[in-house]
Amino acid sequence: MAKQVARGRDGQGAGTSPRPTINDIARLSGVSKKTVSRVINASPYVQNETRKRIEAVIAELSYAPDPQARGLAFRRSFLIGLVYDNSNAQYVVNMQLGLLDAMAGTDFGLLVHACDRASPSFLEDLRGFIKKQRLFGVVLTPSVSEDERVAALMVEIGCTYVRVASVSLDEPQHMIETHDRLGGEAVARHLAEFGHQRVAFVSGLPGCRASHERREGFEAGLAAVGLELEPRYCQEGAYTFESGIECAERLLKLKPRPTAVFAANDEMAAGVMHAARLAGLGAPKDLSVVGFGDFEIARRLLPRLTTVHTPTRAIGRLAAERLIGVADEGREPKDRLPTLVVRESSGPVG
Amino acid sequence: MAKQVARGRDGQGAGTSPRPTINDIARLSGVSKKTVSRVINASPYVQNETRKRIEAVIAELSYAPDPQARGLAFRRSFLIGLVYDNSNAQYVVNMQLGLLDAMAGTDFGLLVHACDRASPSFLEDLRGFIKKQRLFGVVLTPSVSEDERVAALMVEIGCTYVRVASVSLDEPQHMIETHDRLGGEAVARHLAEFGHQRVAFVSGLPGCRASHERREGFEAGLAAVGLELEPRYCQEGAYTFESGIECAERLLKLKPRPTAVFAANDEMAAGVMHAARLAGLGAPKDLSVVGFGDFEIARRLLPRLTTVHTPTRAIGRLAAERLIGVADEGREPKDRLPTLVVRESSGPVG
DNA sequence: CTTGTCAGGGTAACCGGTGTCATGAATTCG
DNA sequence: CGAATTCATGACACCGGTTACCCTGACAAG
Numbered sequence: 001m002a003k004q005v006a007r008g009r010d011g012q013g014a015g016t017s018p019r020p021t022i023n024d025i026a027r028l029s030g031v032s033k034k035t036v037s038r039v040i041n042a043s044p045y046v047q048n049e050t051r052k053r054i055e056a057v058i059a060e061l062s063y064a065p066d067p068q069a070r071g072l073a074f075r076r077s078f079l080i081g082l083v084y085d086n087s088n089a090q091y092v093v094n095m096q097l098g099l100l101d102a103m104a105g106t107d108f109g110l111l112v113h114a115c116d117r118a119s120p121s122f123l124e125d126l127r128g129f130i131k132k133q134r135l136f137g138v139v140l141t142p143s144v145s146e147d148e149r150v151a152a153l154m155v156e157i158g159c160t161y162v163r164v165a166s167v168s169l170d171e172p173q174h175m176i177e178t179h180d181r182l183g184g185e186a187v188a189r190h191l192a193e194f195g196h197q198r199v200a201f202v203s204g205l206p207g208c209r210a211s212h213e214r215r216e217g218f219e220a221g222l223a224a225v226g227l228e229l230e231p232r233y234c235q236e237g238a239y240t241f242e243s244g245i246e247c248a249e250r251l252l253k254l255k256p257r258p259t260a261v262f263a264a265n266d267e268m269a270a271g272v273m274h275a276a277r278l279a280g281l282g283a284p285k286d287l288s289v290v291g292f293g294d295f296e297i298a299r300r301l302l303p304r305l306t307t308v309h310t311p312t313r314a315i316g317r318l319a320a321e322r323l324i325g326v327a328d329e330g331r332e333p334k335d336r337l338p339t340l341v342v343r344e345s346s347g348p349v350g
Numbered sequence: 351m352a353k354q355v356a357r358g359r360d361g362q363g364a365g366t367s368p369r370p371t372i373n374d375i376a377r378l379s380g381v382s383k384k385t386v387s388r389v390i391n392a393s394p395y396v397q398n399e400t401r402k403r404i405e406a407v408i409a410e411l412s413y414a415p416d417p418q419a420r421g422l423a424f425r426r427s428f429l430i431g432l433v434y435d436n437s438n439a440q441y442v443v444n445m446q447l448g449l450l451d452a453m454a455g456t457d458f459g460l461l462v463h464a465c466d467r468a469s470p471s472f473l474e475d476l477r478g479f480i481k482k483q484r485l486f487g488v489v490l491t492p493s494v495s496e497d498e499r500v501a502a503l504m505v506e507i508g509c510t511y512v513r514v515a516s517v518s519l520d521e522p523q524h525m526i527e528t529h530d531r532l533g534g535e536a537v538a539r540h541l542a543e544f545g546h547q548r549v550a551f552v553s554g555l556p557g558c559r560a561s562h563e564r565r566e567g568f569e570a571g572l573a574a575v576g577l578e579l580e581p582r583y584c585q586e587g588a589y590t591f592e593s594g595i596e597c598a599e600r601l602l603k604l605k606p607r608p609t610a611v612f613a614a615n616d617e618m619a620a621g622v623m624h625a626a627r628l629a630g631l632g633a634p635k636d637l638s639v640v641g642f643g644d645f646e647i648a649r650r651l652l653p654r655l656t657t658v659h660t661p662t663r664a665i666g667r668l669a670a671e672r673l674i675g676v677a678d679e680g681r682e683p684k685d686r687l688p689t690l691v692v693r694e695s696s697g698p699v700g
Numbered sequence: 701c702t703t704g705t706c707a708g709g710g711t712a713a714c715c716g717g718t719g720t721c722a723t724g725a726a727t728t729c730g
Numbered sequence: 731c732g733a734a735t736t737c738a739t740g741a742c743a744c745c746g747g748t749t750a751c752c753c754t755g756a757c758a759a760g
Contacts, residue, residue: 069716
């Protein structure tokens with residue numbers, strides 16, 4: 001009784017008023033907390049009138065259920081985890097922003113977990129991260145997303161997951177595909193239109209699915225117009241600027257030199273341009289260069305880099321929507337596909 | 351009873367064995383759950399023998415207390431929030447990695463919140479983020495960290511916070527200072543040693559504390575050797591590559607031209623080098639250029655950029671340690687200070 | 701021999717929600 | 731028209747921890 005009175009002067013009071021609980025809502029709307037819970041969880045078994053009354057009280061006190069308490073009862077938190085082992089900071093941040101986009105206005109929170117696949121405790125760390133926090137679900141991004149041990153772990157511990165990868169590696173509900181192959185094809189078409197015949201490819205880390213897809217798309221695109229990617233024009237890089245330089249140095253020694261280079265990411269493409277410049281070759285006059293990713297560096301190079309734009313943020317949004325079950329996936333599918341962005345680093349052969 | 355027997359064949363069983371709770375630990379070690387709780391929370395009132403016994407059981411079952419339940423009881427989660435509105439992805443990721451470094455092995459999780467200070471709902475969004483998740487504490491990074499409305503909000507809602515900023519803006523316990531001023535001074539000394547007298551400065555966004563500090567340090571360093579930063583050699587940029595270009599174009603029109611430019615970040619420094627190159631000026635021969643930040647771009651420019659290295663990851667580690675109360679702050683303070691990294695974009699005047 | 705103090709530990713209520721089941725009223729059906 | 735459903739709601743235990751408080755025994759002081 002005393003408590004009830006004390007609570008009577010509710011909500012609006014002090015600056016740090018204790019936040020209202022489901023009990024406050026129940027009392028003020030004259031129902032049991034269970035019924036309030038039903039409203040929160042959109043149960044159909046609440047009379048319209050009752051629901052409205054409760055909703056009014058909820059709105060007035062701007063009540064929000066405590067995710068911790070809810071999580072405890074549900075035995076599952078309202079947190080989704082972003083798992084990455086990607087050294088491209090821009091990719092990570094864009095992905096994060098996309099996830100946050102989709103989670104805005106929901107009760108979900110975004111927890112991050114950076115990992116290192118080479119670490120011996122990698123899988124245990126990941127397991128700990130998920131189990132300890134009782135994650136609602138996780139988003140796996142390349143290249144962890146390509147690791148089958150990780151997928152197996154998710155299944156083992158029964159964790160909902162979405163893998164963002166260049167190509168399907170799992171059942172559809174677990175995949176967000178980025179279709180990197182299409183980007184490779186577009187690059188091939190683009191270079192072919194400019195009349196290039198001796199085209200080269202600088203790959204990313206071996207065993208990296210995305211790089212592989214970009215190459216396959218490139219080869220397919222070339223084949224479609226009767227061209228071929230010669231093995232000697234293929235160099236194995238490591239996604240870094242430096243590896244781009246090294247690959248370019250090797251390529252530029254060949255006779256005849258390739259007239260165009262497609263690098264599996266912007267970073268290496270920048271390295272290629274760098275090496276070309278050191279060798280006295282200007283892009284696009286002496287060598288056309290195309291990258292993949294369309295990160296900031298692409299626009300800061302001189303000439304600006306022709307590259308494949310990847311809609312990372314949109315992909316992130318999609319991934320989060322999939323996890324939290326928002327059926328918003330109906331958006332223009334085009335927006336999720338890689339698209340060629342033609343700038344000045346590529347041009348007619350000559 | 352039945353339950354007890356069923357639970358008897360514990361832990362090691364099925365792949366997805368239900369994770370052990372404090373009750374399991376209590377039963378198996380023959381004490382009450384309260385005593386287990388005491389061990390978990392390092393209460394002194396537990397006999398050494400009892401403690402060891404309990405710890406053994408905990409280890410055997412690899413029990414970890416559920417952060418949700420703990421958080422519920424504590425009325426505070428075990429999550430710390432990273433609040434940022436910084437467009438430099440690398441900064442954000444490095445900061446994140448530093449925070450995660452400090453949180454590794456603890457029960458804490460890292461929740462991210464990207465925000466936009468220009469949004470009308472900015473403060474409400476932030477408040478919602480913190481209150482809804484009952485955050486343990488937040489790390490504010492530039493430039494949100496400089497916003498006094500935000501600090502006031504933290505105080506109002508009683509949220510523990512740490513502000514990462516170039517200079518002290520608050521009580522010491524809330525500040526992690528990056529001492530950008532020292533970086534500016536080092537740049538001044540460096541350029542003075544090379545004999546530069548007509549030095550220019552490209553600032554970041556007006557009202558940005560960090561940019562201001564970098565400039566003040568620069569001016570102080572110049573003054574120390576009898577030099578001066580002339581107002582006409584100061585240009586107001588916006589931290590972007592493009593603004594760096596524009597500022598450089600204005601600076602290069604002046605007669606006499608400055609012989610060195612210090613830009614408040616690497617991005618603008620890259621813009622300056624870009625503009626110089628377009629104007630037919632080579633660095634460092636015709637113009638020395640120095641940046642601030644030491645992000646990837648610094649090493650990818652040609653010539654590579656002389657810049658001030660900022661130990662963002664270490665700063666992040668520090669911030670998280672401060673929040674979660676790890677007294678590990680005793681590390682070499684040097685490691686947290688900005689240091690000049692001399693590369694090829696700066697050289698003797700001539 | 702009391703009384704007081706303190707280490708060491710247990711009990712019960714509680715944090716803020718959820719599940720399960722019971723209940724009464726209204727509706728449908730044979 | 732009585733029985734069987736269906737609907738709308740409440741009572742109560744429970745999720746996995748914590749706090750507040752009480753109890754016990756040992757040992758020192760009075």
